[in-house]
Amino acid sequence: MAEKTAKIEVRNVSKLFGKQQxxxxxxxxxxxxxxxxxxxxxxxxxxxxxxxxxxxxxxxxIMGLSGSGKSTxxxxxxxxxxxxxxxxxxxxxDLVKMKDEELRDxxxxxxxxxxxxxxxxxxxxxxxxxxxxxxxxxxxxxxxxSKAQQALELVGLKGWEDSxxxxxxxxxxxxxxxxxxxxxxxDVLLMDEAFSALDPLIRKDMQDELLALQSTMEKTIIFxxxxxxxxxxxxxxxxxxxxxxxxQLGTPEExxxxxxxxxxxxxxxxxxxxxxxxxxxxxxxxxxxxxxKGPRVALQLMRDRGISSIYIVDxxxxxxxxxxxxxxxxxxxxxxxxxxxxxxxxxTVPLDRLLTDLFDLVANTSVPVAVIDEEGRIKGVLIRGAxxxxxxxxxxxxxxxxxxxxxxxxx
Amino acid sequence: xxxxLPKIPVDRxxxxxxxxxxxxxxxxxxxxxxNLASFVELLVSMLNxxxxxxxxxxxxxxxxxxxxxxxxxxxxxxxxxxxxIGYWKHTMDTVAxxxxxxxxxxxxxxxxxxxxxxxxxxxxxVTPILDFMQTMPAFVYLIPAIFFFGLGVVPGIxxxxxxxxPPTIRLTNLGIRQVPADLVEVADAxxxxxxxxxxxxxxxxxxxxxxxxxxxxIMLALSMVVIASMIGAPGLGAEVYRAVTQLKIGSGFxxxxxxxxxxxxxxxxxxxxxxK
Numbered sequence: 222m223a224e225k226t227a228k229i230e231v232r233n234v235s236k237l238f239g240k241q242q243x244x245x246x247x248x249x250x251x252x253x254x255x256x257x258x259x260x261x262x263x264x265x266x267x268x269x270x271x272x273x274x275x276x277x278x279x280x281x282x283i284m285g286l287s288g289s290g291k292s293t294x295x296x297x298x299x300x301x302x303x304x305x306x307x308x309x310x311x312x313x314x315d316l317v318k319m320k321d322e323e324l325r326d327x328x329x330x331x332x333x334x335x336x337x338x339x340x341x342x343x344x345x346x347x348x349x350x351x352x353x354x355x356x357x358x359x360x361x362x363x364x365x366x367s368k369a370q371q372a373l374e375l376v377g378l379k380g381w382e383d384s385x386x387x388x389x390x391x392x393x394x395x396x397x398x399x400x401x402x403x404x405x406x407x408d409v410l411l412m413d414e415a416f417s418a419l420d421p422l423i424r425k426d427m428q429d430e431l432l433a434l435q436s437t438m439e440k441t442i443i444f445x446x447x448x449x450x451x452x453x454x455x456x457x458x459x460x461x462x463x464x465x466x467x468x469q470l471g472t473p474e475e476x477x478x479x480x481x482x483x484x485x486x487x488x489x490x491x492x493x494x495x496x497x498x499x500x501x502x503x504x505x506x507x508x509x510x511x512x513x514k515g516p517r518v519a520l521q522l523m524r525d526r527g528i529s530s531i532y533i534v535d536x537x538x539x540x541x542x543x544x545x546x547x548x549x550x551x552x553x554x555x556x557x558x559x560x561x562x563x564x565x566x567x568x569t570v571p572l573d574r575l576l577t578d579l580f581d582l583v584a585n586t587s588v589p590v591a592v593i594d595e596e597g598r599i600k601g602v603l604i605r606g607a608x609x610x611x612x613x614x615x616x617x618x619x620x621x622x623x624x625x626x627x628x629x630x631x632x
Numbered sequence: 633x634x635x636x637l638p639k640i641p642v643d644r645x646x647x648x649x650x651x652x653x654x655x656x657x658x659x660x661x662x663x664x665x666x667n668l669a670s671f672v673e674l675l676v677s678m679l680n681x682x683x684x685x686x687x688x689x690x691x692x693x694x695x696x697x698x699x700x701x702x703x704x705x706x707x708x709x710x711x712x713x714x715x716x717i718g719y720w721k722h723t724m725d726t727v728a729x730x731x732x733x734x735x736x737x738x739x740x741x742x743x744x745x746x747x748x749x750x751x752x753x754x755x756x757x758v759t760p761i762l763d764f765m766q767t768m769p770a771f772v773y774l775i776p777a778i779f780f781f782g783l784g785v786v787p788g789i790x791x792x793x794x795x796x797x798p799p800t801i802r803l804t805n806l807g808i809r810q811v812p813a814d815l816v817e818v819a820d821a822x823x824x825x826x827x828x829x830x831x832x833x834x835x836x837x838x839x840x841x842x843x844x845x846x847x848x849x850i851m852l853a854l855s856m857v858v859i860a861s862m863i864g865a866p867g868l869g870a871e872v873y874r875a876v877t878q879l880k881i882g883s884g885f886x887x888x889x890x891x892x893x894x895x896x897x898x899x900x901x902x903x904x905x906x907x908k
Contacts, residue, residue, distance in 0.1 A: 301820055328823035340814040344836045354822040357832070405822070 226313070227274035228409065228441040229298065234271045234307030236293050236465075239264035242305060255464045267293040269465040271307075277408075278439040282452040285462035291445050294462070295411055298443060299332045300324055311409065329358050333402035337414040339394040341386035341401075347373065348382035351400040358405075365404075372404040373397070375434065392423040399431075403438075412444045416451065428455050449488060453477065453497050461485055473497065494612055495577040500570050503611040504592045504601025509534045512541055516552040516559055519544050530588050532599055533563055540599040543567050543588050569593045572600060576608065583608060650776055665781040668732070672785050675728040684720045688712060695901070703900055710893040719868060719890045726857050726867035726894065729785060733792035733853040738846060741797045745804025745842070746830065755805060762798040770795060770859050778863055788860030796852040803845025807838030847902040854895050868894070 237245055245264035248257070255266045268290040275281040285291045296302040298309060300316060309316040311331065319327065333354065341350050348366065349356075351373050355365035373382060376396040386394055395415060402410055416424045432455060435442065446452050452459045453473040460470045461484075469481040477497060480486035509532045510519055523531050523546045530545045542565035552562045568582055568590045583590055589602040653661075679687070688711045696704035714723050748755035770791055777787035811834050819829040835842075857869030868891050875884030 299821055301817055325823040325825065328821060330823075332821075334818075334821040336814050336818065338814055340812075340818045342815060342818070342833060342837075353818070353832075357822060357824045357828045401822075411821075 226277075227310075228277040228279075228312065229275040229443070230308075230310040231271055231273050231275075231298075232308040232310070234294070234297060234309060235269050235305050236267035236290075236297060236302060237264050237305045238267055246306075266290075266465045267302075268297070268304075271465075271467055273460055273467065273470060275441055275443060277441050279457045280435060280442045280444060280455055282444045282446060282456035282459045283462060284446055284449065284452045284456075284459055286447055289462040290465035291447075291462050292413060293465075295413055295443060295445050298409075298411055299328055299334060301334075329354065330405060331407050332409045332411060333405050333407040334411040334413065335395070335398050335402045335415040338418055339386070339391070339398045341394055341397055343386055345385075346382065347378065347384050347386065347389070347397050350386065350397050351404050353401055354405040369400070369404045372400040375403060376400045376430070390423075391419050392427060395419060395427060403434075408441055410440050410442045412442060414445050414447065417446065417448065424451070431455060450497075461488065474502075495575065495580075498576045498611055499572065500574045500576070500579060500592045500603060501572040501600070503576065503607050504603055505607050507532050507591065507599050507602045509538070509599060510544075511536065512559060512563075514559065516544070516549045516557065516562065519559065520546060520549040520553065523549070532567075532591060532602070533559065534599060538598045540567065540569065540591055540593055540597060541565060543591075545588070564588070567591055570603070571595070576612070579603065579608065650779065654779060661780045665786045668781075668786045668789055669784065672728050672732050672789070675731060676724055679724040679727060680721070684711075684715050688715070691897075695897075698901060706900075707897050710897060714890045714893060717886050717890070719871065719887060722866070722868045722871050722887070723890055723894060725785075726854075726869065726891070729789060729792065729857065729860065729865055729867055730850060730853045730898070733789050733796055733856075734846065734850050736789070736793050737797040737800050737849045737853075740793075741800035741845075741849070742804050742842065745801045745845075746808060746835075748801070749805045749808035749834075750826075758801065758805075762801060765794050766798045770856065774859065774863055783864035785860075785865045787863045788856075788865030791860055791863075792853045792856040795856050796849040799848035799852065800842070800845040803848070804838065804842045807841030807845075808834050810841065811837045843902065847899060850898050850902055851895060854891065854898070857891065 235246075235249075239245065239262065241262040241264055245258050245262045245266070248262065249266065249269060253261075255269075259265055271294060273281075283291045283294060293302055297304045298316075300319075304317055307317070311327070316324070316327065342353065345353070348369055352365045352369035355368055360368075370382065373379060373396075376399050378393065378396050378400060381389065381393065386397065389397065395418075398415070416427045419427060428451060431442075444452075444455060456473055458470065458472055459476055460467045461476065462468065463484055469476055469485045471479075476485060477489055480489055508522065508526055508528055510522060512533050512535055519531055519533075523529065529547075530543050532543050533541045535541055542563040544559065544562055544564070548562040548564075552558070567588065568586045570579060570582065570590055570592055572592055572594055579590070583603055583605055589604055591599050592601040592603060594600050682690070688708060691711065692704045692708045695707040714720055744754075744758060748758045773794060774787065774791055777790050781787040781790060815833055815837065816829070819833040824832065857865070857867055858872050859869070861867065861869035861873045868887050871887035872884055872891070875881070875887060
């Protein structure tokens with residue numbers, strides 16, 4: 222990570238609310254708790270000494286319960302809230318030192334925001350809402366209309382341009398909010414609990430859509446949520462906040478598997494693992510054999526390893542099919558070659574398929590399900606025992622390294 | 633009590649302030665008075681330009697367009713009734729007075745309301761002044777108004793403005809303060825200047841509340857017409873005043889009824905502008 226230039230660098234950023242800030246800062250340095258400081262100085266510590274980098278094209282999730290300071294932190298990234306101290310660099314320029322005009326320009330062109338309760342202007346049509354950011358830049362009407370139109374099409378709202386926000390469902394309203402943010406073509410998207418006000422099914426759709434959009438847009442997204450499921454689903458990395466501080470920062474897997482302290486552990490203990498773990502986490506090493514070998518070799522290999530079927534690959538390791546022990550011995554009797562007994566109709570799943578979507582498939586097939594990468598190379602197989610072991614929280618059944626590295630490829 | 637502490641000379645202080653203004657700003661007040669008078673005159677002659685029946689029909693059409701046929705019907709019947717009992721010209725005088733007072737209230741009141749919504753300091757200064765304007769009995773400032781503006785319609789307008797402007801200021805302030813915080817954040821987050829924020833977000837969203845304030849101002853201005861007539865403002869108020877002083881109970885009631893009809897018509901018209 223370190224070798225790339227970070228899009229956003231947050232350095233020692235704090236936000237205190239109240240009058241006796243110097244005294245409070247001294248107390249913080251002494252290590253007093255948020256509660257003690259509030260009682261003794263009347264100063265509320267919103268965010269304290271937060272540091273992180275966000276890479277270009279990354280979805281960086283800031284997660285925490287209400288009052289953890291996550292919304293305050295997000296609003297400091299476009300200075301809707303002024304930091305008390307610290308520096309925030311965007312493309313290497315310190316945002317905190319910017320003059321009003323520079324800041325306005327930054328907000329117009331580089332950073333857009335999506336709001337929790339959509340925050341659409343009720344007196345404007347969908348199209349006018351989506352064009353708001355362009356309008357205040359002074360863009361000509363025809364140009365901003367066509368750009369806003371494009372943004373609306375991107376989020377699937379073609380045909381709704383002339384409706385008013387109150388005629389739309391919550392999910393659609395937030396699409397307008399997203400379109401408004403995208404219309405400026407910003408580098409950075411700040412999303413403040415953007416999907417929290419939506420019902421669970423719509424929320425999942427929106428998450429998928431955001432990921433799909435992100436795969437083509439490559440924006441840098443800072444996403445606030447209090448929902449761990451959401452954080453795990455969409456985050457490349459997650460920062461977990463408590464009492465204004467980041468208590469853990471890492472990939473979803475790292476946070477889930479190695480909670481850095483009791484607080485994080487409590488946070489993640491209720492998570493439904495089947496919605497987090499993917500095929501890549503639970504697959505085991507596959508037994509494969511080249512297609513150019515004969516049925517005798519296949520049978521011998523299966524006997525040695527104590528298995529009843531073996532996967533056949535070509536020289537490039539592409540999966541061709543599976544051969545069962547029964548068929549292999551039949552082939553030896555009748556003098557057939559491997560191609561004749563190859564079952565090419567093998568159930569396969571991609572690496573990033575969630576466990577929850579695998580149960581049916583695994584339960585209903587006779588041969589183990591193959592896990593393949595994008596090129597069709599076999600990466601592993603799914604065995605019922607391993608899946609159950611992973612769900613039971615048995616860490617040996619979960620291969621973190623593989624999953625982490627493949628998630629990057631996939632995502 | 634009185635022996636322990638000498639009386640604070642509020643009365644003499646007020647009088648010397650008045651004297652000061654009368655001495656040094658006489659020209660200014662005279663000019664203001666002249667302009668206001670000619671504005672009202674212009675308005676009256678515009679209203680009397682059409683024969684009454686044409687104006688009534690026009691207003692009916694407008695009422696239909698702005699609201700409903702029921703309201704159009706009421707407007708038509710009400711205004712025809714006023715015409716029938718012979719108070720048309722007086723009604724137009726009153727309309728001119730009220731419209732002038734309300735226009736001044738809006739022109740001065742809305743910007744003050746906006747300022748006090750944006751700055752707590754301004755609001756803290758403005759609020760007690762508004763309380764003062766609304767509760768100080770009108771008769772107290774009616775006489776000084778004559779000193780400054782002479783007899784006639786102008787002091788009546790000034791008195792109406794003093795009494796009628798506060799709701800416009802208060803509700804403009806309230807309307808802007810009530811714009812949801814996240815919509816104000818939207819304006820800021822997308823890089824609006826404060827003028828853009830005001831014109832594109834705050835004022836449009838505050839408009840229904842501001843219009844409620846304007847509506848209240850109209851009603852209060854109407855309620856001042858009888859008092860204004862005591863210092864020479866023409867119109868329905870003058871008719872009521874004359875009838876009452878001459879104990880003509882019947883015609884006093886007629887003129888009063890005309891004020892009620894006018895009030896209802898004006899109220900319904902301005903209540904509706906927000907819903908367009």
